[in-house]
Amino acid sequence: MGDVDLDKMVKKTQDTLGRIVKKPPLTEKLLKKPPFRFLHDIFTELIRSSGYMKGLYGDSEMNSTNVKEKDSKIAFLQKAIDVTVMVTGEQCAVRPSKVVAGHEPEKTNELLQLMAKAVKNKMNTDEAVQRVLNGEKPGSAKPPTGKKGDKGEHRSQDQPNRPPVRKGTKVNTEA
Secondary structure, three states, X not given: OOHHHHHHHHHHHHHHHHHOOOOOOOOHHHHHOOOHHHHHXXXXXXXXXXXXXXXXXXXXXXXXXXXXXXXXXXXXXXXXXXXXXXXXXXXXXXXXXXXXXXXXXHHHHHHHHHHHHHHHOOOOOHHHHHHHHOOOOOOOOOOOOOOOOHHHHOHHHHXXXXXXXXXXXXXXXXX
């Protein structure tokens, strides 16, 4: 994605989310390469100001000093992504591991815009928050859409439950 497209994404995020979130300021510099702390501050401000995603995070997660490790940052972001996708019914190709690494700012802005849309339309997140807290993933009640973002998003959480696939593992089991 070129700079012109990212500039448009940033402007749209400022126009949509900027009407809801006053602090932290949604500056072009921060939206072009959003650090985790900035996103954490946006999410907690959304919870405080609008009730969006209320109850999704425990007290310790609401304090950014407690969310420092890469895995805890990814889990924090994944919960917000899951609730937003469940509430809006729209797919979001953002990958938390890429966000934490500082990549794909356009997809991060897409997520922020979806959140703004949900808040603007006063979408209730109570049920989605409960479902995410119970371990449910978006689309788990229906088959995957097969879209590009579906496969890699939850792989790290699903991987331990899958048996390793090796050539010859199931061969000659009758002997």
